[in-house]
Amino acid sequence: MKTRASSAGRERNLARPPPAAALPALFAAMLSLTACGGAADSSTSDASPQPSPASTAPSTVAAAPEAAPVPVPIPGLGATEYVPLYAVGTPVAEQIQYTEADGTLxxxxxxxxTNRHARERGEPWFDPVDVGPGRYFDFPTWYFQNRTFGLMIRDQVPAGRSRIEISLRVNDGTFINTGLSAFRRDDPNVGEYGWKMNVGFQNPKEGNKxxxxxxxxxxxxxxxxxxxWRAPKPGTPFKPGDVIELAPAPFLPHTADNKAIIDGGGSRYYSFExxxxxxxxxxxxxxxxxxLDSVPLPASTLLGGEASVSYNYSEEPHRVFQQMAxxxxxxDTRRFVEGRRLFHTSFVDGKHSESPDINPAFTxxxxxxxxxYNNTRCIECHALNGRSKVPTPGSTLDTMTIETAAASSTAGNTPDPTYGINVQQRAQAVGAPDYSVSVKSYEKTVRTLPDGETVExxxxxxxxxxxxxAHYSVRQAPQVVGLGLLEAVDESTLLALADPTDANGDxxxxVPNWAYNPETGKQHLGRFGxxxxxxxxxxxxxxxLLKDLGVTSPVYKTLDCQKGVANCNASTAATSISETEIERLSSYLSLLGVPAQRSLRSGYPDGMRVAPEHDVxxxxxxxxxTLFAQARCGTCHTPQLKTGANHPFAELRNQTIHPYTNLMLHDMGPELADTLTEGQAAPGMWRTPPLWGIGSLKYVQGGAQNVRYLHDGRARTLMEAIAWHGGEATNSRDKxxxxSKADRTAVLAFLESL
Incomplete structure (x- = not known):
């Protein structure tokens, strides 16, 4: 049933006033808000914080119904049946959109x-000197508790009424003086920020405060x-397709020195626009x-569907992999920040990797x-959610993983007698064996292309x-974006892309790989790694957690699992990571967005320096x-997939995505082979890696010189990575x-836009 405000005192009815008339009344309604919509706060406290509901109460995802085994219909796929990851009818963790009976959306x-505005760089817009990035994409201190919120938007335009109700919904505690800035001003004197509407969320039950x-x-x-308010004429009713920029600014109750009463952290912020x-x-x-006026991105640029991350104008491309869908x-925003906190937590002292002396330790x-172990935090292998550090000769490969198996292993499942299932290169105990692994040297060759260009x-x-x-495989950590979307693709969609007998003769x-669930023993389609x-x-x-940090969880309950000990999960002892925490961590990874394809020119004002990532x-x-498709690269790097309707996160359901992967295994030839078999994956077989985000790596990794491609990071450029393609990819590589050099450059420009 539709809910309506019962009296004028219970709502702010903001019909747009004439330009010069009633605007002062609107601004008078604001309490303690600056003209640009809020202010960041960097106050600190040495006091021990009080735990918030967000940090103590489990924010669990509803359990999925049991999925029944499904027979595998295609011969030659290495299995007779599998269990879908999510059963039909899996409930959503949170409903994010619905339509009421009368059509209200x-x-x-x-x-x-956030700390600053979406278009605010380190320097004023027209200053020719670049002094560094803005602070829109970073995460303020104390971000992970008591500071997430949302807007419930009841859009009655589809129901035939020009009325949109926007309600502030606080996840934990209390917000005060929180304002809503909306409808960006089109005044030529406005740059980084400026809004036509600035208003507070007045509560009649709190004396309209x-x-x-x-x-x-x-x-x-x-x-x-x-x-x-975007229309030239005041009083113009809304119509479908109109757009509204929304920029709420959250404030928390605070002491005289601006420390939040609830936990002693910061109290004044901006937020996402x-x-x-x-x-x-x-x-x-x-x-x-x-x-740089806001308009919706075309569907063709939305690599992650509606979970795609908007273009960034605060010059923070190095932080683009860290943004939520x-x-x-x-x-789900609270789930995201709680999981992110764990991803950044040290398992030595509990400190956060960012502002470790300000953010409260996760004791x-x-x-x-x-x-x-190999590292002390998840983020240390995936710096800024990117890839491993460059494997330079002599340096320990502790941000990479070295999978191992015994000489007797035929499927990669017999652990090495010294290392177990992987090499843990570092040890806490003084005098423990040094198991570090490094690159001793590089064997170099030169490949000559038909037009004479050479590639080392x-x-x-x-x-x-x-x-x-006896058997090992060195693998770099991949970037962690769009993973939830890949998890949400139905098995039937992916298996339809398999062609184990090369039936079409191309x-x-x-072929798929199959993975056994260590908690249930059931067989699922392999997707990750x-x-x-x-x-x-x-x-x-x-x-x-087990292999790189030596940390147990409900997935692998004892350290014996790293050694491949039989029945290692039979233990009933408490694990380091609880059920709540493993859910938070996987939720965070699920809800990371994918940067939209940077294939459009942005509308920078004349005289303003164009950010490098948008100079396309x-x-x-x-x-x-077009050339990428003509070379049949899309045979493996599938351009488009559709996610299913059963993932627990509604954000990931029914999305048209462009990951450029089929998640299948392909034989890439002997030059890329290691010595380890993993399930159906022979030494020369590799899963097609997604290409989304590949063009942002040079920003995330701190420069193109710090980016490496392929499983072991051997390729320094995309040209090298393509040149290494053999086996089933030989024909596409040759094409x-x-x-011509100009056309090869165009293909590389396309890849850099992803």
Missing amino acids: VTLAGFRP NTCHATSAREDCMVVITDN NLYQVGVGIRAWYGVAPL NNIGIA QHANQLGPR LQKPVYAFKGPVP GVKG WKAGKASLRHQSGAA DPAQISRGA FEAL
């Missing part, structure tokens, strides 16, 4: 605090907008002329690091301080995409190399 949009609680009813903290499209919902956006819900995870290739030679394993096969050896993000997270040539990128 309801959207629940999650927000997190801007005070909103986690327990407040939606109509208690509500703003009502009845006309389109989202674009709402009438009759549609929250949309990823980019800036057009004349002043654009369509994230309100409660329950102090002293949980295993006796042998290098193949690593490894040095083991301990015994050399020289490309493609360089050889698709892990079935889910929960499975992948548990394996990484759309025609060249389009040409490169690419036969292109």
Whole structure:
């Protein structure tokens, strides 16, 4: 049933006033807000923080119904049946959009605090000197508790009424003086920020003060907008397709020195600037002329569907992999930040990797690091959610993983007698064996293309301080974006891309790998890891905790699992990571967004320096995409997939995505083979890695010189990576190399746009 405010005192009815008349009244309604919509706060406290509901109460995802085994219909796929990861009818963790009986569209949009504005760089817009990035994409201190919130948007335009109700929904505690800035000004004197509407969420139950609680009813903290402030004429009613920029600014109750009363942290923030499209919902956006004005990104650029991350204009491309899905819900935003905290937590002292002396330590995870390990935090292998450090000769490969197996192993499942299932290169105990692994040298060769251009290739030679394993595989950590979307693709969609007998005669096969769930023993389709050896993000997270940190979880309950001991999961002892924490970690990884394809020119004002990541040539990128398809690269790097309807996160359901992968195994030839078999994956077989985000790596890794490609990081450039393609990819590689230099450059420009 539709809910309505019962009196004028319970809403702010913001019909747009004439330009020079009633604007002062609107600004008078604001309490303690600056003209640009809020202020960041960097106050600190030495006091021990009080735990918030967000940090103590489990934010669990509803359990899925049991999935029945499904027979595998295609012969030659290496299995007779599998269990779908998610059963039909799996409940959603949070509903993010629905339509009421009368046609009213309801959207629940999650927000997190930020330090500055979306278009605010390190220097003023027209200053020619670049002094560094802005602070829109970073995470303020204390971000992981008591500071997430959302907007419930009841759009009645589809129901035939020009009325949009926007309610502030607080996840934990109380917000005060929280304002809503909306409808970006088109004044030529406005640059980094500036809004036509600035208003507070006045609560009639709090004497019309801007005070909103986690327990407040939606109509208690509500703003009502009845006309389109973007239109030239005041009073113009909304119509489907109109857009509204939304930028709430959260404030927490605080002491005189601006320390939040609830936990002693910061109290004043900005937040994400989202674009709402009438009759549609929250949309990823980019800036057009004349002043980087917000418009929805075309569907063709949304690599992650509606979970794609908007273009960034605060010059923070190095932080683009860390952003949450654009369509994230309100409660799911809390799940995201809680999981991110764990991803950044040291298992030595519990400190956060960012502002470790300000952010409160996660003390329950102090002293949980295993006796042998590779790193102390998840983020240390995936810096800024990117890839491993460059494997330079002589340096320890402790941000990479070295999988191992015994000489007697035929399927990679017999552990090495010294190392177990992987080399844990570092140890806590003084005098423990040194098991570090490094690149001893590179064997270099030169490949000559048909037009005479040469490409130098290098193949690593490894040095083991301990015994050399009979079988091993060196693998770099991949970037962690879009993983939840890959998890959400139905098995039937992926298996339809398999061609184990090369039935179409194109020289490309493609077979799935199968992964056994260590908690249930059931067989699932493999999706994650360089050889698709892990079935889910929960499975992948548990394996990484065990192998790289020596930390137990409900997935792998004892350290004996790292040694491959039979029945290692039979233990009933408490694990380092609880059920709540493994859910938070996998939820965080699921809800990370994917950067939208940077294939469009942004509308920078004349005289303003264009950020390097947006200095693109759309025609060249389009040409490169065509040539990529003509070379049949898309046979393995499948351009488009559709996610299913059963993932627990509604944000990931029914999305048209462009990951450029089929998640199948392909034989890439002897030059890329290691010596380890993993399930169905022979030494020369590798899962097709997704290409989304590949163009952002040079920013995330701190420069192109710090980016490496392929499983072991041997390739320094995309040209080298392509030149290493053999086996089933030989034909596509040859087609690419036969292109003119200009056309090869266009293909590379296309890849760099992803």
